[in-house]
Structures are given as structure tokens and as C-alpha cells.
Amino acid sequence: MDCTDQMLERKESWVLKNEKLLKQGVYVMDINNTYIDEDCTIGEGSTIYPNVWIEKGTVIGKNVTILPNSFLSNATIEDNVTIDSSKIVDSIVGVDSVVGPMSHLRGHTHIKGNARIGNFVEMKNTNFGLGSKCAHLTYLGDSDVGEKVNFGCGVVTVNYDGKNKFRTVVGDGAFVGSNVNLIAPVTIGKNALLAAGSTINKDVEDGAMGIARPFQENKPEKGNQYKNK
Known part of the structure; x- marks a missing residue:
């Protein structure tokens, strides 16, 4: 044949x-x-x-x-x-969840239920709790996420140092702002808040705010000088 x-x-x-x-x-x-x-x-x-x-x-x-x-x-x-x-391989999606468009779940990821996994989200070997949301442009690898956690746009778990992979733990009710890097191993407590644009490499306790970014400096007229040069 x-x-x-x-x-x-x-x-x-x-x-x-x-x-x-x-x-x-x-x-x-x-x-x-x-x-x-x-x-x-x-x-x-x-x-x-x-x-x-x-x-x-x-x-x-x-x-x-x-x-x-x-x-x-x-x-x-x-x-x-x-x-x-979307692409789902070796993974579980729980009841009443929405996945996609263009999501990729792999490596024994488990979406527990009533979750929102949005466009261009990848999860690998991750447990994602009830009612949690990850709307767009995010990578969660080797992670344990609690219930009712919200991830902003562009969040990345930095789980690999070139030799070993490490886990990230995010507690119930936490809010992870946009463009946050979570450098594993790291634990984010319940109801913690991570400010947008932060690179987090230390544990954040329950109810605390983690912020790790440089202060903004505005230079008068430098914008006009650059555009008109």
C-alpha cells in the first residue's frame, strides 16, 4: 500500500x-x-x-x-x-473555561475550571486555579497558580537558567501586572500585587505589593530635539 x-x-x-x-x-x-x-x-x-x-x-x-x-x-x-x-497536548481543561484564540497548552498543564486563557498564551507543566485569568501574550512554565489570579499582558515566568528548570508559585487572589518577569524559583503570596514592568526575583508575602523597576525621568524638549534633528 x-x-x-x-x-x-x-x-x-x-x-x-x-x-x-x-x-x-x-x-x-x-x-x-x-x-x-x-x-x-x-x-x-x-x-x-x-x-x-x-x-x-x-x-x-x-x-x-x-x-x-x-x-x-x-x-x-x-x-x-x-x-x-488553539493547540492542547497532554493537558486538561476544566469545566466552563475558554481557551484561545492562538493559545498553546502542553506538558501536563491543568486548567482547573472557569478559567480564561486568552490569545497568544502558552502554558507548560502548569496548574492554573479555578476562576483565574490570563488574557494575552503570556508564558507560564512550571508554575502553580491559585484561584482567582489575574495576569496582565506580557507576563513571563523565567523558569530556566540554562541548566535547570524551577517552579513559580502564585497564591489565590494575586494580581500580576503587565510585563512582569517572575524569575523562578519564586513564591507570590495570596492577594499580592505585582506592579507592571517589574522583574521579581524575591518572594512576595501575602497581601504585599512587589515593585522592581527604575524611576522615570523626563527631559524637557529632548523629544522635540530628537524628532527634528
Whole structure:
């Protein structure tokens, strides 16, 4: 059997799988352009848009929406979740969560539920607590995040020193401002606040504010001189 025959055979198996899912109450919008392996399960009431790839024993709950251009491999997606144009590998997304667009969850990440993972967010080997939010342009690696934590734009966990990887711990209710670097190993306490633009390399106790940035200096007329030179 050549490559063309193998692909035709696999294409036929995908179509048969999609037809089976339709009979089980799953709305597969385009059975010819949706790729779901036989060992994957999808709950009743879920909707799978075209150009979605689901493989390696992925389990999807009820009333889940998987929007176009998503890739799921060995993933568990619990009930009432929306996945928008995202990649989820070896990870779990808890109930009532929204992921994407353009998010990447990998390396045994666990989103606990009622979470918001926004556009261009990557998580690796991270536990993300109930009701926490990470809206955009952020990397969380090797992290343990509590409940109802909010991450601003551009937050990075600096988890690798070139030889070893270290964990970051963020307590319940913490607020992490935009463009914060968290240099692991570091622990951020419950209800702590990290000021935007800070590079944090020391633990921050419960309820405290961590701020680590230089003071601003304004130089009169230097802006005009630069633009007019």
C-alpha cells in the first residue's frame, strides 16, 4: 500500500468516525474536513468546526465547542468549554473555561475550571486555579497558580537558567501586572500585587505589593530635539 492509499484509507476512517459522532448527538459541521481518531470520545451537544484535528485518545465532554484550526492530542476537555484556534497536548481543561484564540497548552498543564486563557498564551507543566485569568501574550512554565489570579499582558515566568528548570508559585487572589518577569524559583503570596514592568526575583508575602523597576525621568524638549534633528 503506497502513501496515497494509506491517506485515502485514513480519510475514510475519519469520515466514518464523524458520521458515528453525528448519530451520538455531536454536531460535526463538516465531516469531510474534520479529523478525529477512532480512540477519541466526544460528549453529546458538543460542536466541532471544520479543520479541527483530534487525536491520541482525547476525551471531550458535553456542550463543548471546538472552533476551526484547533489541534488536540491526548487532551481532556471537560464540559461547557470553548477552544478557539488553539493547540492542547497532554493537558486538561476544566469545566466552563475558554481557551484561545492562538493559545498553546502542553506538558501536563491543568486548567482547573472557569478559567480564561486568552490569545497568544502558552502554558507548560502548569496548574492554573479555578476562576483565574490570563488574557494575552503570556508564558507560564512550571508554575502553580491559585484561584482567582489575574495576569496582565506580557507576563513571563523565567523558569530556566540554562541548566535547570524551577517552579513559580502564585497564591489565590494575586494580581500580576503587565510585563512582569517572575524569575523562578519564586513564591507570590495570596492577594499580592505585582506592579507592571517589574522583574521579581524575591518572594512576595501575602497581601504585599512587589515593585522592581527604575524611576522615570523626563527631559524637557529632548523629544522635540530628537524628532527634528
